[in-house]
Amino acid sequence: MSTNQEYSFFKGVEINFDKAAKFTRFSGGVLEQIKACNAILRVRFPVRIGHEIEVIEAYRVQHSHHKLPCKGGIRFSMEVNQDEVMALAALMTYKCAIVNVPFGGGKGGIKIDTSKYSVSDLERITRRYTSELCKKNFIGPGIDVPAPDYGTSSREMSWIVDTYATLYPNDLNAMASVTGKPISQGGVRGRVEATGLGVFFGIREACSIEEDMKKLGLTTGIQGKKIIVQGLGNVGYHAAKFCQNAGAIIVGVIEYNGAIYKESGIDVDEAQAHRKQHGALLDFPGALNLPDPATGLEQACDILIPAALESVIHKGNAAKIQAKIVAEAANGPVTAEADAILIAKGIMVIPDIYLNAGGVTVSYFEWLKNLSHVKYGRLEKRFSENRYSDIMDAVERMTDKVMSPTERKLVQKGPEEIDLVHSGLEDTMMGSYQEIREIWAGTTGVDDLRTAAFICAINKIGVAYEELGIFP
Numbered sequence: 001m002s003t004n005q006e007y008s009f010f011k012g013v014e015i016n017f018d019k020a021a022k023f024t025r026f027s028g029g030v031l032e033q034i035k036a037c038n039a040i041l042r043v044r045f046p047v048r049i050g051h052e053i054e055v056i057e058a059y060r061v062q063h064s065h066h067k068l069p070c071k072g073g074i075r076f077s078m079e080v081n082q083d084e085v086m087a088l089a090a091l092m093t094y095k096c097a098i099v100n101v102p103f104g105g106g107k108g109g110i111k112i113d114t115s116k117y118s119v120s121d122l123e124r125i126t127r128r129y130t131s132e133l134c135k136k137n138f139i140g141p142g143i144d145v146p147a148p149d150y151g152t153s154s155r156e157m158s159w160i161v162d163t164y165a166t167l168y169p170n171d172l173n174a175m176a177s178v179t180g181k182p183i184s185q186g187g188v189r190g191r192v193e194a195t196g197l198g199v200f201f202g203i204r205e206a207c208s209i210e211e212d213m214k215k216l217g218l219t220t221g222i223q224g225k226k227i228i229v230q231g232l233g234n235v236g237y238h239a240a241k242f243c244q245n246a247g248a249i250i251v252g253v254i255e256y257n258g259a260i261y262k263e264s265g266i267d268v269d270e271a272q273a274h275r276k277q278h279g280a281l282l283d284f285p286g287a288l289n290l291p292d293p294a295t296g297l298e299q300a301c302d303i304l305i306p307a308a309l310e311s312v313i314h315k316g317n318a319a320k321i322q323a324k325i326v327a328e329a330a331n332g333p334v335t336a337e338a339d340a341i342l343i344a345k346g347i348m349v350i351p352d353i354y355l356n357a358g359g360v361t362v363s364y365f366e367w368l369k370n371l372s373h374v375k376y377g378r379l380e381k382r383f384s385e386n387r388y389s390d391i392m393d394a395v396e397r398m399t400d401k402v403m404s405p406t407e408r409k410l411v412q413k414g415p416e417e418i419d420l421v422h423s424g425l426e427d428t429m430m431g432s433y434q435e436i437r438e439i440w441a442g443t444t445g446v447d448d449l450r451t452a453a454f455i456c457a458i459n460k461i462g463v464a465y466e467e468l469g470i471f472p
């Protein structure tokens with residue numbers, strides 16, 4: 001927890017929830033049930049590291065069982081604690097509801113510093129953690145489905161699925177026990193960039209509404225917007241890259257060991273290559289060095305994208321934020337106290353529970369692929385190509401004109417898995433933004449998108465509980 005934070009992370013999520021709950025029709029008991037963490041697993045298990053035995057602390061929290069399986073990533077970090085995992089699991093519940101992904105929220109964490117372990121150490125830790133989840137019934141295609149998060153990637157997911165499949169050899173759906181897997185292990189194309197691409201789609205949607213942009217003193221569109229991104233990991237890198245491709249200018253990049261700022265723009269791939277080569281962003285050609293990364297957040301820009309860990313914008317620095325839009329690519333980057341300061345300053349915050357939902361949306365597509373045991377596009381690709389070809393033939397006959405082979409190839413192309421995944425993600429992010437914005441614009445007293453997003457989530461989860469009929 002940041003020293004500038006008055007509340008714990010979980011309490012902060014509850015504060016945001018309570019603020020929104022007032023605008024819903026649900027009573028105290030229903031709201032309490034939505035808010036509560038349904039199940040918490042805390043384990044300590046031994047792993048042999050070199051010649052020693054190390055006792056590892058780990059968690060898995062299932063925040064909501066209103067829909068199953070529970071869904072959410074597994075984080076490897078020294079900051080992992082029960083409160084953090086509870087807060088992240090709760091955010092997953094609201095996130096899934098907002099993007100209409102039929103899961104309850106979950107999250108896991110292992111308290112380790114990954115840089116201190118070899119790959120085989122990490123593999124033993126991950127496999128043992130998975131066995132603990134199996135023992136306690138905290139993993140399974142219909143129970144609880146982990147995914148990558150901070151400090152983990154498709155590599156860890158492949159260890160998890162292999163361990164699960166070994167322990168449950170008769171489970172036909174074992175592949176669906178975890179998402180974010182490598183393609184060869186049942187992963188789906190487009191999952192790696194999904195969260196960052198979703199962040200881009202969300203920002204693009206927000207920036208397309210003239211009325212909202214006018215209030216911020218901005219023009220519509222991503223083109224020419226000055227962006228600072230904090231964190232060049234998977235989410236931050238892809239978010240920045242897609243924004244840059246759409247014509248935004250990346251003026252600042254922040255990493256834990258130094259930030260850089262360059263008014264005329266920083267090429268994202270060049271910054272990433274520089275960081276990999278030199279171990280830090282500092283001394284990037286032509287850019288201003290900001291050795292204290294915290295000051296990077298306070299530089300001039302249109303859009304600030306915090307894409308690393310929670311609580312980076314707190315009551316100690318919120319007043320100094322110059323961005324007109326804070327786009328929460330990370331989970332919980334703005335504390336509840338900071339949120340109030342940003343709202344008072346007229347800054348638009350695009351909330352995490354909407355904006356970073358692209359990851360879990362594509363995880364949903366992966367889970368469906370695993371359950372159906374067939375790759376997206378397999379059934380319709382050739383059929384579509386033949387149909388488009390027939391249409392082109394007819395058009396050519398009727399017009400007495402012939403398309404160039406390149407044009408024809410483009411028009412005739414049937415959908416591949418990656419096309420379908422990207423299009424499903426784009427549609428989800430666009431539709432959900434409009435849903436939230438409608439609540440924001442149409443509810444008296446709701447002055448921010450986060451409250452609108454929580455109202456949207458609470459309404460959906462409340463109705464799901466009512467339909468379950470669990471309240472006698």
Ligand code: GLU
Pocket residue numbers: 071072073074145146147148149150179331356357359360361363
């Ligand atoms: N860890 C990601 C998140 O925080 C993805 C979760 C998932 O795909 O289940 O949203």
